[in-house]
Amino acid sequence: MAYGYDAHPALRRWLLELAADYRVLVPAEKGGNRIFQEVGTTDALVFGLAQDRTVLPAKKAFLPPEEMLFEFSAGRILPAMPLDDTIVFGLHVCELSADRLLTANMTHDRPDFHYLVRRNGGIIAGVSCRRTSGCFCEKTGHDQIVPGDFDLFLDLDGCPGWDSAGTGEQCGGGAKTSVAQPRLIAGSAAGRKLAASAPFPLENATGAIRAPVAAASSKTWPLDELPARIRDSFGATIWDDLAARCLGCGNCTIVCPLCYCFYTRDETGLAPETGRRLRLWDSCQLLAFARVAGGHNFRESRSERIWYRFSHKFMRMQETLGHAGCSGCGACFHFCPANIDPQQVIADVLEVTDSA
Amino acid sequence: MPDKTRQKEAPLRNEYLPDQALVLEVRELAPGIHHFVLEFVDPVLRENFSFCSGQFLQVSLLGIGESPISICSPPTQQGSFELCVREAGNLTQALHRLQPGDSLWVRGPYGQGFPLAEMAGQDLIFIAGGIGLAPLRSAIDCAVCLNDEFGELTVLHGARSPDFLLFTDEYETWRQSGRVETIVDEAPPGWRGQIGVITALLDLVNPAPENTSVLICGPPVMFRFVLGRLKELGFEDTRIFISLERHMRCGVGKCEHCVVESFYTCRQGPVLSIEQIRGISSALR
Numbered sequence: 001m002a003y004g005y006d007a008h009p010a011l012r013r014w015l016l017e018l019a020a021d022y023r024v025l026v027p028a029e030k031g032g033n034r035i036f037q038e039v040g041t042t043d044a045l046v047f048g049l050a051q052d053r054t055v056l057p058a059k060k061a062f063l064p065p066e067e068m069l070f071e072f073s074a075g076r077i078l079p080a081m082p083l084d085d086t087i088v089f090g091l092h093v094c095e096l097s098a099d100r101l102l103t104a105n106m107t108h109d110r111p112d113f114h115y116l117v118r119r120n121g122g123i124i125a126g127v128s129c130r131r132t133s134g135c136f137c138e139k140t141g142h143d144q145i146v147p148g149d150f151d152l153f154l155d156l157d158g159c160p161g162w163d164s165a166g167t168g169e170q171c172g173g174g175a176k177t178s179v180a181q182p183r184l185i186a187g188s189a190a191g192r193k194l195a196a197s198a199p200f201p202l203e204n205a206t207g208a209i210r211a212p213v214a215a216a217s218s219k220t221w222p223l224d225e226l227p228a229r230i231r232d233s234f235g236a237t238i239w240d241d242l243a244a245r246c247l248g249c250g251n252c253t254i255v256c257p258l259c260y261c262f263y264t265r266d267e268t269g270l271a272p273e274t275g276r277r278l279r280l281w282d283s284c285q286l287l288a289f290a291r292v293a294g295g296h297n298f299r300e301s302r303s304e305r306i307w308y309r310f311s312h313k314f315m316r317m318q319e320t321l322g323h324a325g326c327s328g329c330g331a332c333f334h335f336c337p338a339n340i341d342p343q344q345v346i347a348d349v350l351e352v353t354d355s356a
Numbered sequence: 357m358p359d360k361t362r363q364k365e366a367p368l369r370n371e372y373l374p375d376q377a378l379v380l381e382v383r384e385l386a387p388g389i390h391h392f393v394l395e396f397v398d399p400v401l402r403e404n405f406s407f408c409s410g411q412f413l414q415v416s417l418l419g420i421g422e423s424p425i426s427i428c429s430p431p432t433q434q435g436s437f438e439l440c441v442r443e444a445g446n447l448t449q450a451l452h453r454l455q456p457g458d459s460l461w462v463r464g465p466y467g468q469g470f471p472l473a474e475m476a477g478q479d480l481i482f483i484a485g486g487i488g489l490a491p492l493r494s495a496i497d498c499a500v501c502l503n504d505e506f507g508e509l510t511v512l513h514g515a516r517s518p519d520f521l522l523f524t525d526e527y528e529t530w531r532q533s534g535r536v537e538t539i540v541d542e543a544p545p546g547w548r549g550q551i552g553v554i555t556a557l558l559d560l561v562n563p564a565p566e567n568t569s570v571l572i573c574g575p576p577v578m579f580r581f582v583l584g585r586l587k588e589l590g591f592e593d594t595r596i597f598i599s600l601e602r603h604m605r606c607g608v609g610k611c612e613h614c615v616v617e618s619f620y621t622c623r624q625g626p627v628l629s630i631e632q633i634r635g636i637s638s639a640l641r
Contacts, residue, residue, distance in 0.1 A: 069372045072418040075459065079373055109623065110608035113370040231617075234637075261612035264605050268419040275419045277372075282611070290613060292603045293423060293445030296576070298616075298641065308615070316618050 003156055004046035008182065010199030015039045017197060018087060022123070025061055027054050027090040036060065036088065047090060047156065052132040053331050057257035058095055059102060061088045062118040063281075069114070069264070071276045080276075082114045084121020087194070091150075092129035093211040097142035098257035098327035099124055100149045105260065105321060114279075115260075123190055125152035129211060136343055137211050137328035139221045147205035151191030154200070155183050185209070221346055223324050227315040229353040234307055238348045243303035245338045250283030252332035252340070258313065258325045259283075284309055310345060371608050374416055374461035375401055379454050380436060386520045388443040389487060390452050391428070395436045397459070407431055408469030409495035410599055410627040413462040414607045415439065420450045424604040424622070426491035426573075427465065430498035440490035440522070466607040467626050470495050470597055475569045479507035481561075483582055485514050485554055485574025489522045491599050491626075492573050497526075500533045507568075509534030510561055514554035514574070516541050537561060554578060555585045565590040573599040579640045583630065593630040600626050600639065 005012045016039060018024050025036040029044035034054045039045075056065070068080040091099065103119050106112040126145070137143040159182055184200045186192040195202045222229075233239070253259040263282040268275035282289065285306070290299035299305050317325030326342065333341045381393040396402040407427055416422035423445070429438035441451050454460065472495060480499055482492045492511075499506045511530055515521045517540050527536045537557045539550040550556065554574075570591060572582060579598065586596060602614035602621040614621035617636045624632070633639040 075376070075418070077373060077418075077461075079370060106610070110371060110610070111368055112608075112610050113368045113372070116368055234617075260610070262605065263611065263613075264422060266416075266419050266421050272419050277416075277418075277422075279372075279605075282605075282613075284612060290603050292601060293448060294442075296601075298602060298638070304638070311617070312612070312615070316615070319618065 003159060005043060008199075011182075012043070012045070014198050015045075015089065018194065022085050022087045023083065024087045024089060025058070036090075039089075045090070047127050052092075052129065053135075053329060053334060055255065055335070057255060057329070057331065058088045058091050058099065058124070059257050059260065061086045062122060063102075063106075063115050063260055063262075066278055066280045067114060069277045069279055073274045075273070080114075082117040084117050086118060086121070087123040087125065089125045090127045090154075091124055092132075092329075093126065093145055093209060094129075094135065094137035094142045094327040094329050095257055096124060096126045096145045096150045097137070098329070100145070101142075101317070101321060101323050101325065101327075102258055102260060104323075105258075105317070105325075108321065123151045123194060125154065125191070126150045126209070127154045128156040131212050132330065134330035134333050134341075135328055136330060138213070139219070139343070139346075140324045140326045140328040141223055142323070142327040143211040144208045145187075146208050147187040150187040150209075152195055153185040153187060153205070153209055155185055221324075222350075223314075223318060226324070226346070226349070227319050229349055230307075230311050230315040232353045233349045234311075236349075236352050238345070238352055239303035239307045242306050242340060242345065243301070246285070246302060246306060246340060247338055248285055248287065248302055248305075249337060250285045251335045251337065253283040253285055253309070254281060255331040255335045257327050257329060257331070258317070261289075284312070310342075310349070314346070314349075371463065371606070374414070374422075374463040376459050377437075377462055379456050379458050379460070381456060382454060385440065385522050386515075388452075389520070389522065390441050390443075392439045392441065392451075392454070392460075393429075393436055394439065394460070394462075402435060405437065407437075407465035409472060409498050410469030410491050410597075411465035411467050412491075412607075412626060413439070413464040414466065414604070415441075415447070415451070416461045417447060417450050418461060421447045422461075422605070423447045424466070424607065424626075426494070426599070426626070428490040428493045430494050430501055432498055432501045440487065440493070442487045464607060467622050468624060468628075470571050470599075470627050472498060476505050477507065477567070479510070479563075479568040481510045481512065481563055481568060481570045483512045483554065483558075483570065483572045483574070485578040486516065486520065487522070488573035488575070488578075488599070489513055490573075492571055493523055493526075495571055496530060500530060503533050506533075510563060511536045512554060512557040512561070513538045514540070514557070514578070518543050518547055518549065535561065553581065555581050558582070558585045558589070563589060565592065565595070568595065570596045571599075572596065576601075576641050583640070593634060596630040597627050598630065598633075598640075600628065602626075 019039045024039040026039050026045045028037045028042040071078045106115040182200045184195045184202045185205045187205045261282045262279045264279045266277050291297040313325035376397040377394040385391045412424045412426045414422050415425045428440040441448050484492045530536050600621050604614045604622050605611035607622045609620040609623040616639045
């Protein structure tokens with residue numbers, strides 16, 4: 001059974017109270033989909049559905065699908081100031097872990113101003129998960145978080161209406177509470193402050209919070225080995241086989257919590273001297289991604305574009321940031337019209353590079 | 357109110373805001389190729405702007421868009437900088453309509469340029485195909501300007517036809533520091549210069565690899581043949597530097613368009629040694 005406002009009306013009151021000072025996004029139902037929406041616009045907040053993933057990941061709170069970099073008028077530039085007052089409430093452990101890695105990526109080397117203004121000013125609050133079908137966070141190392149990775153965590157384990165019997169595992173910060181009501185775990189000073197008015201008992205985080213354990217058949221991946229394996233697999237026929245199935249639609253990158261590439265576009269009004277420069281989510285799976293003016297395309301083949309995506313996640317991000325750029329949420333698989341399963345792709349990579 | 361205690365202490369730099377530059381001069385170097393002399397409107401920036409030969413700027417026109425373009429003037433030039441632009445897309449077509457007094461917008465410089473300081477005391481060979489002479493011209497002029505720091509300079513420039521040979525009025529100056537050879541794919545009757553491919557110029561000058569660095573920029577199709585010939589001549593991969601072109605949006609390693617295997621062309625490139633890209637088949641296409 002799912003858990004939501006029905007089970008605990010006080011949660012709704014508290015979130016609405018926070019919405020007076022913040023933009024509060026919560027995962028809520030809309031048109032049959034689960035979408036991060038502003039708390040004041042929805043009454044359908046719900047946690048713990050069997051299909052418990054949102055269409056767009058929480059990254060949209062800090063890296064909007066479309067944002068203005070600056071406005072211009074009569075030869076003058078007016079910088080856009082990103083808002084820094086967002087609370088995202090209701091992230092699973094894998095999503096919190098992805099947020100940490102995305103933020104590390106945006107801070108690495110040359111920091112990204114717009115993302116970091118939003119993220120540094122934002123608050124993220126997690127919630128227990130029941131494992132969504134097709135997810136595999138334990139394989140990619142995104143199955144636990146520590147204080148600092150989150151500001152607050154709503155532990156629902158043991159609550160009436162929260163059925164964890166499906167896995168028989170708890171998802172929480174410590175020993176199972178005997179009190180059959182949610183508890184909040186604070187992972188930062190900012191989180192503690194917000195929780196002061198919360199209708200739940202508050203505890204300080206004492207250690208890692210883990211995602212519920214997967215089925216026994218699940219096997220972890222050799223993440224340290226994967227960069228070399230992926231590199232060795234360049235040009236292997238597995239990528240051609242995937243290219244034959246892939247529609248090149250770019251869904252996988254749009255729904256991925258750890259994809260962040262973008263393009264820029266200038267827009268003008270009726271008067272061409274007035275307008276704005278935007279940046280918008282892009283996708284490395286689209287044909288024109290690596291095409292330069294004049295027409296030369298540095299990544300013309302679909303099989304190379306697919307290899308490129310997996311190499312970014314399991315080779316480059318692993319090598320530069322020490323973590324795989326895949327949270328294991330399974331969203332790319334769930335939303336893929338060709339049913340391409342990253343678990344199978346990595347299994348294939350491991351197989352074809354096994355003799356090496 | 358939002359809790360500000362988590363804000364980073366160091367001020368974040370907004371990389372995406374360009375600076376305004378004015379067109380001082382513009383001339384058509386070849387059909388569809390324009391050469392711009394520019395200066396920053398901001399006097400502090402005009403004074404302090406510094407870069408390395410081979411670095412690029414993100415150049416834009418407001419309302420049109422932004423593209424990476426290499427600087428073609430030497431870092432030794434004070435007060436102004438130059439760009440050489442081939443008409444290829446929306447932005448470059450719009451750039452070609454600019455007149456003296458008009459403005460464009462730039463941010464940068466970005467990327468790694470040619471490591472000229474490490475080449476002090478060496479002979480330099482510049483191999484340029486077409487518009488590839490633009491970033492090399494920055495390095496050539498720099499080496500000419502600092503003549504005593506380098507050995508002999510050799511400039512090899514190939515183009516589609518004689519009309520497309522670039523910076524021809526500067527060859528005499530360059531020749532005072534070395535040698536300039538040109539070759540074209542095809543030429544009208546009466547052309548007295550060389551006709552053929554650029555590797556023919558390497559055969560002509562037959563350079564010795566000792567104490568020599570090679571700087572290359574041109575279309576990808578040129579790389580394989582030039583690099584093959586240089587290898588036969590005995591040049592080591594650590595002494596050959598190549599400037600790569602890629603689609604770029606940010607210039608700071610965030611937009612992901614310019615990635616080649618495990619490096620960002622905008623951060624670790626655009627200039628890389630052949631040693632750095634060894635084994636990466638997608639780099640030289």
